[in-house]
Amino acid sequence: MSVTMETNVATTPLPIPAHFSHAQQSFSLKKRKFPFSSFSSSALFSPSRLSHSLPPRPPSKGCPPVSRLFPQEPLSAWTPLSRSLIANPPPPSLYDPKRPQPFFSQCFTNLGLLGRGSFGEVYKVLSLLDGRQYAVKRSVQRFRNGSDRARCLREARNHECLGPHPHVLGFVAAWEEGGRLYIQTELCYTSLLLHVENLPCSPDEVTVWGYLCDLLHALRHLQTCGFTHMDLKPANVFVTRSGRLKLGDFGLLLEKRTGDGEREKEGDRDGEAEKEDMQEGDPRYMAPELLKGEYGPAADVFSLGVSILELACNMEVPKGGEGWQQLRQGILPSEFTNGLSPELQRVLWLMLVPEPSKRPSVEQLLALASVRKHSWRRHVSLLLQETLQALLSLSQSVVSLGWGLLSALNLPFLPRCDPPTPCTPPRDSWEKEGDLSTLPPSPPTPPSALHDSGRGSVCLGDESVFLPEPLRFDDSPTDRLPSRLSFGSTSTPVSPPSTKPDASPLHSQSRDWLTTLEHLAHTPPSSHPGRSRVAPVLGGTTTTPSFSPIHNHSLLDRTRPASRTLDPNSPPQTPSSRHSRSCCRDQDWTAGASFNKHSFEPKNLLTMFDEAVQN
Numbered sequence: 001m002s003v004t005m006e007t008n009v010a011t012t013p014l015p016i017p018a019h020f021s022h023a024q025q026s027f028s029l030k031k032r033k034f035p036f037s038s039f040s041s042s043a044l045f046s047p048s049r050l051s052h053s054l055p056p057r058p059p060s061k062g063c064p065p066v067s068r069l070f071p072q073e074p075l076s077a078w079t080p081l082s083r084s085l086i087a088n089p090p091p092p093s094l095y096d097p098k099r100p101q102p103f104f105s106q107c108f109t110n111l112g113l114l115g116r117g118s119f120g121e122v123y124k125v126l127s128l129l130d131g132r133q134y135a136v137k138r139s140v141q142r143f144r145n146g147s148d149r150a151r152c153l154r155e156a157r158n159h160e161c162l163g164p165h166p167h168v169l170g171f172v173a174a175w176e177e178g179g180r181l182y183i184q185t186e187l188c189y190t191s192l193l194l195h196v197e198n199l200p201c202s203p204d205e206v207t208v209w210g211y212l213c214d215l216l217h218a219l220r221h222l223q224t225c226g227f228t229h230m231d232l233k234p235a236n237v238f239v240t241r242s243g244r245l246k247l248g249d250f251g252l253l254l255e256k257r258t259g260d261g262e263r264e265k266e267g268d269r270d271g272e273a274e275k276e277d278m279q280e281g282d283p284r285y286m287a288p289e290l291l292k293g294e295y296g297p298a299a300d301v302f303s304l305g306v307s308i309l310e311l312a313c314n315m316e317v318p319k320g321g322e323g324w325q326q327l328r329q330g331i332l333p334s335e336f337t338n339g340l341s342p343e344l345q346r347v348l349w350l351m352l353v354p355e356p357s358k359r360p361s362v363e364q365l366l367a368l369a370s371v372r373k374h375s376w377r378r379h380v381s382l383l384l385q386e387t388l389q390a391l392l393s394l395s396q397s398v399v400s401l402g403w404g405l406l407s408a409l410n411l412p413f414l415p416r417c418d419p420p421t422p423c424t425p426p427r428d429s430w431e432k433e434g435d436l437s438t439l440p441p442s443p444p445t446p447p448s449a450l451h452d453s454g455r456g457s458v459c460l461g462d463e464s465v466f467l468p469e470p471l472r473f474d475d476s477p478t479d480r481l482p483s484r485l486s487f488g489s490t491s492t493p494v495s496p497p498s499t500k501p502d503a504s505p506l507h508s509q510s511r512d513w514l515t516t517l518e519h520l521a522h523t524p525p526s527s528h529p530g531r532s533r534v535a536p537v538l539g540g541t542t543t544t545p546s547f548s549p550i551h552n553h554s555l556l557d558r559t560r561p562a563s564r565t566l567d568p569n570s571p572p573q574t575p576s577s578r579h580s581r582s583c584c585r586d587q588d589w590t591a592g593a594s595f596n597k598h599s600f601e602p603k604n605l606l607t608m609f610d611e612a613v614q615n
């Protein structure tokens with residue numbers, strides 16, 4: 001009898017807790033872009049459990065196709081939408097509505113595509129008004145009708161209402177032209193999703209706490225202004241060079257109605273229409289109560305919880321199915337969260353409470369001891385990084401100023417200062433579309449566009465407001481135009497910012513700068529075939545206007561693509577093309593692509609100067 005019982009026990013499989021077995025099937029590890037990422041994860045997870053399937057298709061924000069049956073609305077002329085642009089329109093010398101070129105072409109130099117989303121294409125631009133770099137998002141589709149236009153314009157208006165905040169993407173201006181919306185914002189390094197995917201392994205816990213604190217502060221600001229984001233996810237968060245997070249993409253922003261008719265004064269008379277028009281954000285990050293039509297700030301807390309879970313655990317967030325349900329029942333995948341500290345697990349658990357009324361508010365989360373501790377730490381670390389970055393920019397500017405002075409002395413070892421050969425900015429897709437097909441002539445280049453850019457980089461102001469990016473081609477996403485799919489994102493950034501292990505925004509900038517310094521010290525005067533050889537290196541890293549590659553490539557000539565591939569075996573060139581060629585070579589040079597260090601005799605700048613004086 002006992003023998004029979006033992007046999008039965010041995011053959012009957014042990015019951016497995018239902019949620020655990022399901023969780024194993026429902027949650028998968030995120031596929032990292034970096035080739036060595038498997039090393040970090042292999043210790044914890046077997047390769048067979050890695051998700052090799054394509055992520056779910058990004059959800060569309062529900063733009064119906066443009067009707068072919070009904071006539072389209074006539075294309076609108078340029079209309080400023082933001083208060084900033086209405087109050088301070090560009091001077092007639094910069095923008096003349098009588099000119100055939102659109103406002104965008106007259107006021108900006110397009111430096112290339114940063115990324116595409118379901119709503120818009122985002123371009124990196126150089127403003128000809130202040131010489132700084134920005135991002136401009138242009139809606140992909142023209143407005144289909146009045147309500148579609150109103151919905152699109154709401155994004156711009158709400159974004160402007162948010163005002164400046166260190167963790168909210170800075171709004172600059174908005175306008176409409178040709179039936180499309182344009183939003184000019186602060187330029188960031190990349191999106192958080194891309195940034196994390198390009199790290200060699202998942203971010204450490206301190207970094208994740210930093211992300212959490214940044215986004216909690218951003219949400220607090222939104223709520224103070226009476227808004228709920230409704231689409232919070234890593235793809236809608238941007239990272240500056242110093243690593244500061246900025247919440248962006250306010251296409252689904254929901255305004256809390258105060259009941260005092262405030263909105264009616266602004267002309268939005270159909271409040272209910274906005275709610276009906278309310279589109280759902282990404283289902284992967286969506287709070288459960290949204291399915292019941294309960295919209296509120298608690299939904300943002302839930303989305304933030306899912307985002308932090310994704311970032312901390314390197315987890316592919318389920319779009320549907322069992323895993324999606326479990327996350328909305330307060331069941332966290334323990335095989336992923338076990339590696340986290342109990343403090344972070346607790347905060348995650350709190351943010352993912354299914355019942356919105358029991359979920360802590362942003363204020364309550366910020367008041368937690370663990371969050372307060374990390375908030376303070378994050379603040380200090382960002383301050384240090386931004387100070388370091390400002391010092392780097394300052395030193396770059398000092399060196400470039402020194403070079404400028406040397407050039408002004410017209411020393412014999414320095415090549416003659418030929419006017420730079422015009423080069424072409426990357427042509428954007430809308431120029432090919434037909435409505436703006438004529439390539440504009442070189443716009444009048446105000447002095448600020450050439451000179452302020454250099455000054456801009458020295459600006460010691462808080463980057464969190466607007467730290468102008470150095471005018472460089474070597475780290476511009478434009479230089480790596482091949483498009484790639486952004487897994488798990490509704491937007492398609494054009495290229496990864498970097499795939500190097502230490503490629504944090506700040507690191508890459510200082511590394512490039514050090515490389516340039518080292519290179520300058522190793523290049524004897526005799527090896528400079530012309531100013532173009534020296535100057536663009538400086539321009540490429542210091543944003544000195546007259547030496548800037550952007551100056552060379554973008555401002556003056558719009559007939560040749562700046563981002564073309566260089567062939568070192570190309571036939572000899574005419575003098576004018578030689579200069580262009582050297583611009584481009586220098587572009588590669590700063591990127592370390594075609595420069596052979598060993599062909600130069602090492603010398604330093606002091607020696608060069610001494611020689612020049614003796615001559």
Ligand SMILES: Nc1ncnc2c1ncn2[C@@H]1O[C@H](COP(=O)(O)OP(=O)(O)OP(=O)(O)O)[C@@H](O)[C@H]1O
Binds near residue numbers: 115169492
């Ligand atoms: N200010 C910015 N600085 C740098 N890159 C940006 C900026 N804004 C957008 N991008 C890039 O462009 C891509 C698309 O932008 P965004 O997500 O805002 O477009 P969208 O159409 O609103 O997307 P979604 O599908 O989320 O609605 C982003 O993933 C990012 O890589």
